[in-house]
Structures are given as C-alpha cells and as structure tokens.
Amino acid sequence: MKLSKLLFVAGILGLLTLPTLGADPIKIGALFDYTGPVAELGPKFEAGLRLALEEVNYTVAGRKIELTIYDSATSVSVALDMFKKLVDSDGVKIVIGPLMGDAHLAIAPYASEKKILTTTLLNSMRSVATRPGTTYLLYPTTCEAQTYWFGQYCYNVLGHRTMVTIGANYAGKIAYANGAAQGFIAAGGTVVGQLWPPVGCQDYSPYISGLASTVADVILYALEGPGPCSRFIYQAREAGVTKPLVTITMDGDYTPEALAELGDLGLGIIGESAYTWQLDNPENKAFVAAIKAKYGRVPCSAEQNTYALAKVILAGLEKTGGNVEFDDLWEAVLSSKLNTPAGSVSWTSEGVAITPAYVCQAELVNGVYQLSAPLYTEPKLIDPTLPSSQKK
Amino acid sequence: MSMFFTNLVNGLAMGMVYFLTAAGMSIVMGVMGISNLAHGALYMVSAYVGWQVFKGFHGPFTLAVILGGLTGGLLGLLIERIFLRRLYKQPNEQVLLTYGFVYILTNLCLWIWQGWARMPFTAAALKPITIGGLRFASSRLLLIALGALFAVALWYLQDRTRLGARVRAGMDDKEMAQGMGVNMEMVSMLVFFIAAFVAGLSGVLGAQVMGINTEAGSTILVQALVVVIVGGVGSIQGALLGGLLIGLIDTFGKVLFPQLAMFTIYLAMVLILVVRPRGLLGRRG
Incomplete structure (x- = not known):
C-alpha cells in the first residue's frame, strides 16, 4: 500500500516535470570584460543579466536557461576566441556582448556564418548592422x-x-x-x-x-x-x-x-x-529597487542594458516557444516592443534598437x-x- | 612656447615614474640575471595600498608612500625567496613564473579593491603652481623633485657605499666576488628588496598623476622594459637617462605626431638599439 502510494506520487511528479526535464536547456552565452581598461563594467553587466534571468527563475517557454559567461578581457582577440568557444564548445545559440566595437567587427562574420543571435552591450557602429546577413542586435542604437x-x-x-x-x-x-x-x-x-x-x-x-x-x-x-x-x-x-x-x-x-x-x-x-x-517609470523603479536590494547601490546603464537585452531575448523566446533557431528568434525579437527601465524599445529591420x-x-x-x-x-x-x- | 614648457614638465614627470620603476628592474637584471616581469604588478599593488592608507584609513601621505614601498619590497622579497631563487640562470622559467604573478596580483587587486579606477588621491591637497605666467600641475613638479632625490640616493647607494661596491662586484663577476668573501645570496636578497621597494614607491607617486587601475601594472611594465633596454641593463644612470628620454619622447611624440602615439617610444628604442646595442649606459659583459 505504502509502495503503491509512493509510486503514484512519483508518477505525478514525473508527469509534472516532464516538459521541463525532457527539453534540453536553452544555452545563452555572455562575454563581459572583467579585466582590462573597462574591467569595472564586467560585474555590472553580469548583475543586470542575472537579475533578468532570476526574475523568470532561469526558465522560458518551459525550458531551463543555462548561462555561460567568459571574460573578454577588453581584447578583440580574446573576445573572438571566447565567442568561438561559446559557439563551438558550449553550443550556445545566443550571445550577449562583448562591449568593444572593434570586437563586434571581428565577431560579426563568424556570428553570421554560424547564425548566432548576438547583441552589443552599449551601441556599435552602424556598419555592424548593415553588413549582409547580420545577426547582431544593436542596443540602444548605433554609436x-x-x-x-x-x-x-x-x-x-x-x-x-x-x-x-x-x-x-x-x-x-x-x-x-x-x-x-x-x-x-x-x-x-x-x-x-x-x-x-x-x-x-x-x-x-x-x-x-x-x-x-x-x-x-x-x-x-x-x-x-x-x-x-x-x-x-x-x-x-x-x-x-x-x-x-x-x-x-x-x-x-x-x-x-x-x-x-x-x-x-x-x-x-x-x-x-x-x-x-x-x-520616472514603473519598470525603472522596480529595477532600481531590485539592484539596490541585491547590491546596495543604484544601477547604471551597464546593468540596465543587459537587463533590457535579456528581457528582449526572453520575450522573443516566449514567442518562438523556446525555439532558438536564428531565423525564427530574429523575427520574434524584431517584432517585439517592450517597456524597459530605460524606456520603450522596438527594432528596425536591421536589428537596431529604437530607444529614447x-x-x-x-x-x-x-x-x-x-x-x-x-x-x-x-x-x-x-x-x-x-x-x-x-x-x- | 607655453605648450613646450608644459609638455617638458609632463614628459619629465612621466620620465621620473618610468625611471623609478625601471631602476630596480635594471639592477635586478644586472646583478641577479633575473627578468622580473612582476615588477609592474608590484607597482600596481603598492599604489592600491597607498590609496588604502591615504583614502581608506585617512593616514598621512608620507605613511602611504612608505607602506606602499614596503608592500612592494616585501612582496618582491617573498617572490624571490620562495620562487625565483630556485630558478637562477633559467630565463624562460623566470619569465613564465613572474608573468604568472602579474595575473595573480592583478586578480588579487580586482578581488580586494574591485575594478573601478582610483583618482590621484592627493588631488585635493595639491593646487597648481604658476611660474612665469605658466600654470603647472604641482603633482608633476613634486614627482620630478622626488624622482631626482631618489636618483641621487640610488646613485649614492650604488657608487658610494660598501653594499653598492658588492653589487657592482657581483655584476662584473659573481664567482670572483663570492671567492672574495662577498655573501652574494644576501646581496641578491637586499637588491631584490630595494628594487621592489622603489617600484612600490613609484606606484604610490605615479598614482598622483595617473591614478590607479588594474591595467597600470601591465602598462608600466612595458614602459619599464623599454627604459631598461634604452638605458642599458644594470645602470642607475642608464635607467635615469632612459626614463627621462622615453618620458619626453612619449610626451612630445603624442603632441607632434599623435597618429604615431602607440609607436614613438618603440621607434626610439629600435633606433637606440641600432646605434648602441647595449643601451645608452649599459654595462659591458
């Protein structure tokens, strides 16, 4: 009797967790600078990203999110190496960062070839957005x-x-x-x-x-x-x-x-x-309160940008039902319109954000x-x- | 004309920072044959310690300089006693080991003081000085004066004291000096400590112009290596001449040829090496 009850409960639990456990996790990569001239920004970018993912308990469209972060060391060559590692070894389909514009130029051809949805952290040159087959989301806009x-x-x-x-x-x-x-x-x-x-x-x-x-x-x-x-x-x-x-x-x-x-x-x-x-907007008030509660300081655009970018990607993934294939996700993201702490964000067809x-x-x-x-x-x-x- | 004098002061001040950092490195290379790439990292750690004493604990600047120097000296001594003394005459291993310390010490600083840059911490106390109608940053004038003072002190130590005589003897012929009863082990230890101590002083003083960040150690290391090569290994006077020359070339290069800002000091280094392969005042042998 006891054993049959136990089996019943286990069966129910198994059924409940089936959709989550059955699907592979969505792998998201991030490249932030923890060393080099802008080392102080790396932890801030990470804080914003983690906050957004924690708010959804690292889950979107019924799938768990697996986050891998590497140090791009404020170096173009390191950023490119780490990007390739994320794609080739870790199997990510979405990469947030790195910061430096030169690194975007170096990464863009490889990201296009492998069809990896990639984001800037704080603008990039318009040439990154206008190159044929771009897979880059430029946020908040072009430099x-x-x-x-x-x-x-x-x-x-x-x-x-x-x-x-x-x-x-x-x-x-x-x-x-x-x-x-x-x-x-x-x-x-x-x-x-x-x-x-x-x-x-x-x-x-x-x-x-x-x-x-x-x-x-x-x-x-x-x-x-x-x-x-x-x-x-x-x-x-x-x-x-x-x-x-x-x-x-x-x-x-x-x-x-x-x-x-x-x-x-x-x-x-x-x-x-x-x-x-x-x-003065409700999204920002909640965001500032969350960062203050967690880190004891007010946020700056480093935290905001990764937070907003994560929200945009999560919204896209919700729309695709967790499908990370580039063409579907790209379309879903570009058609999204969100209110973020920095204000509203929508997208041009080149993947450039329209923000205040x-x-x-x-x-x-x-x-x-x-x-x-x-x-x-x-x-x-x-x-x-x-x-x-x-x-x- | 005012731009010339302003940049003369800027170049000399930077030259003094380069000299103080490179002097110890040059002597360590000359006496012990050790390429200590962690020298720049000692500069950085000491600068942070100086900041901590002055800004964090509200101590006097003199104490910040002394404790910064001592931190550099003691850290250098530890690296030498525990690791480097096992690697004499093994230049490849020395380079790998000491470069490893650059990463370790940089990450240690990141961990303790985090990545945000610190401003020159005596800024509030130092007001600009006007001479002949030209305004100069007093931190830079102070740096020049202190650099000159340390140059005289180091020259005196090397050329006018018993320790200096032993150091020079060791540089010329280590085996012979040992044969004459000089305790080269002790001399090497003292030299390493003094070299790292001066790098530490340089870190706290240099921070009054450039501030402090976790890149400072790597940046100053490259400049110090150039100064050692230009001035010649094993010479205080060479380090002084090389430091001032590189400081002035770097400064005036940025003013006159800004497109070549990244390369001017390396161009100067190559040209000097072509004419004087041992450096300007490098010792023979």
Whole structure:
C-alpha cells in the first residue's frame, strides 16, 4: 500500500516535470570584460543579466536557461576566441556582448556564418548592422545615432559654436565622436580639431596641453570607460583647462564609484546618456529597487542594458516557444516592443534598437555624487542612414 | 612656447615614474640575471595600498608612500625567496613564473579593491603652481623633485657605499666576488628588496598623476622594459637617462605626431638599439 502510494506520487511528479526535464536547456552565452581598461563594467553587466534571468527563475517557454559567461578581457582577440568557444564548445545559440566595437567587427562574420543571435552591450557602429546577413542586435542604437542628436543639442541648446573632440582610438569611440561632430556641424557649428589618444592611455596631458589654449567653445570627450574618462577629467582640470566639457554615454562612464572618486571635478559636465537611474517609470523603479536590494547601490546603464537585452531575448523566446533557431528568434525579437527601465524599445529591420536618449549631468545631493534626472529627453533615436529609415 | 614648457614638465614627470620603476628592474637584471616581469604588478599593488592608507584609513601621505614601498619590497622579497631563487640562470622559467604573478596580483587587486579606477588621491591637497605666467600641475613638479632625490640616493647607494661596491662586484663577476668573501645570496636578497621597494614607491607617486587601475601594472611594465633596454641593463644612470628620454619622447611624440602615439617610444628604442646595442649606459659583459 505504502509502495503503491509512493509510486503514484512519483508518477505525478514525473508527469509534472516532464516538459521541463525532457527539453534540453536553452544555452545563452555572455562575454563581459572583467579585466582590462573597462574591467569595472564586467560585474555590472553580469548583475543586470542575472537579475533578468532570476526574475523568470532561469526558465522560458518551459525550458531551463543555462548561462555561460567568459571574460573578454577588453581584447578583440580574446573576445573572438571566447565567442568561438561559446559557439563551438558550449553550443550556445545566443550571445550577449562583448562591449568593444572593434570586437563586434571581428565577431560579426563568424556570428553570421554560424547564425548566432548576438547583441552589443552599449551601441556599435552602424556598419555592424548593415553588413549582409547580420545577426547582431544593436542596443540602444548605433554609436553614430546615439551621439548625432547630442552634437545638435550642444549647438542649439547649450549655445556652443566651436568644438574639439577627444576620442579613444578604436572603432566604437571614433564612431561616437564622429556622430556628435557631424550633428554639431549639421546644426551649424564648427569642429576645430579631433584628437585620438590610444586605448589604455594613462597620461592624457600631451593631448590636454593643446586643449588648454584651444579656440573651441567646448570639449567633447569620448573615452573607453569610467577609468579613462575620470583620468581625463582630472588631468584636464589639473592642467588648467576651464572650457566646458561635454561627453557621451554619460551613464556608462559616470558609475556611482567613478562619481564618488571624481567628487567636485565631475560637477557641471553635461552628457548624453541612454539611461539614468532617476528615470520616472514603473519598470525603472522596480529595477532600481531590485539592484539596490541585491547590491546596495543604484544601477547604471551597464546593468540596465543587459537587463533590457535579456528581457528582449526572453520575450522573443516566449514567442518562438523556446525555439532558438536564428531565423525564427530574429523575427520574434524584431517584432517585439517592450517597456524597459530605460524606456520603450522596438527594432528596425536591421536589428537596431529604437530607444529614447537623455541629457544628464552629475550633481551633489545630500553629500552623494550622482547622475541627475534627465535635463532633456530625445524620445526616439533612429539612425537616419539605415536602409530601413531611408525607405520610409 | 607655453605648450613646450608644459609638455617638458609632463614628459619629465612621466620620465621620473618610468625611471623609478625601471631602476630596480635594471639592477635586478644586472646583478641577479633575473627578468622580473612582476615588477609592474608590484607597482600596481603598492599604489592600491597607498590609496588604502591615504583614502581608506585617512593616514598621512608620507605613511602611504612608505607602506606602499614596503608592500612592494616585501612582496618582491617573498617572490624571490620562495620562487625565483630556485630558478637562477633559467630565463624562460623566470619569465613564465613572474608573468604568472602579474595575473595573480592583478586578480588579487580586482578581488580586494574591485575594478573601478582610483583618482590621484592627493588631488585635493595639491593646487597648481604658476611660474612665469605658466600654470603647472604641482603633482608633476613634486614627482620630478622626488624622482631626482631618489636618483641621487640610488646613485649614492650604488657608487658610494660598501653594499653598492658588492653589487657592482657581483655584476662584473659573481664567482670572483663570492671567492672574495662577498655573501652574494644576501646581496641578491637586499637588491631584490630595494628594487621592489622603489617600484612600490613609484606606484604610490605615479598614482598622483595617473591614478590607479588594474591595467597600470601591465602598462608600466612595458614602459619599464623599454627604459631598461634604452638605458642599458644594470645602470642607475642608464635607467635615469632612459626614463627621462622615453618620458619626453612619449610626451612630445603624442603632441607632434599623435597618429604615431602607440609607436614613438618603440621607434626610439629600435633606433637606440641600432646605434648602441647595449643601451645608452649599459654595462659591458
């Protein structure tokens, strides 16, 4: 009697768990930088991704999710090697990351060949989206579109007429700086100079020496992460550069830790950003509360971006019923429209996200240095040079 | 003209950081024949320790410098006593082992201090100085002055003391020096400690210009190697000359030929090696 009861319960449990246990797990890979010049962002990207997956208990469409994360070490060659490892050894069909634009260029052909749905973490060059057979989701948009409008903002709203840009010498930051410069010129401004220090530059003073006497009204910097940005600000102010500084991807570079280290030096710098933790929407309030509860700090775009990307992919997987085949998943993702902490996200046919963007600044509130609520909101960033935009 | 003087100060300040980091490396190579690639990592760990003392524990800057230096020295001594002394005359193993320590120490720093970059921590206390209408960062002027002071101290130690005489004897002919009763084991230990101690000092001082991050060790290692090659192995004066030269070439290279910023110091190194294969002031043998 006891044995038959036991067998009955076991049978019921077996039937209940059959759909989950029977299906193979969905393998998702991620490449974040835990070492190299942007090492501090790796754990933040991971935190956002894990939070999104924890919210669904690592399960989507009745299938468990298996997450594999590798260190892309802020290196193109390492990123490509790790991407191949994820695809060839670990059998993943979806890869989130890495961060650096140069790595996207290196990975894109292989991702296309193997039909792997791959995402950027913080923009990428439009050429990644427009290459034939692309499998890349560009989030929040292209580098060029992310900053083009901000160049116009510098002219139209901030009232600057001449600009000098200083950007890290790699594909992503070159595209950001050029996007802002083109927007500034299109609005009527003049770009009097562009400087390109190498990635990992420890001493910007040779470049800054020229900025101290520049005729430009404003200096726009686009460097490779919080550390280099903070170092540049410090060295510029130390050298007596008093011209206004403006920047791009502000939220990614002005992490709470970077702001605390910079102190008063960071105040007054205005920048564009795809996110600020002070956005007033229900998704963001819940997200900020969850990150605060888990990590004791406010999030920045690093956590937000992977969180939003995970939500987008999960929505796509729900639509396909857990089918990870690229063609089905790609279509499902591009047809999705979600509200994320950073605002609404939809997609162009090239896989470029359509998202809002904000102008923010650092501020000191009750003794804490933090990023402000938006001073201005650009409701929808759409790269006008994309083929889908031109058709419209 | 103001740009010239500004960059002269910038280049000399960076040159002093390179000198302080490379000096110990050069002597260790000269005396012990050891290529210690963990030297840059010692610079980084010490810089973090200095930051911790000054910002974390609100200690005085002098204490931050001394404890930073001691951390570098003791860590270096541990690496030498436990590992490297078993690998004399085995350059391949030395390189592999000490490069392994770069990873270990970098990850240790990541674990303890996390990846976020630290700003120069004396920034608030140091105001710019105006000389002849030109504004200079006082941290850079201080770095030049302290670098010069340490250069004199190291030169005195090497050329005017009994320990220095033993070091030079060991560099010229180790067996002969041992035969004359010099305890080369003790000399090597002391040299390794002093070299790592100076690298540690350099880390805390260099952080006042460049800040600290987990990349700093690898970056400074490459610069220090270039300085050792340019200045010549085993010479304090060579390290000073090489450090200042590389600092100035790097700085003015970025100003005058920004497109070649990644390569100027290597071009200079190649040219100097073509003319002087032993480096500018390298010892014979």
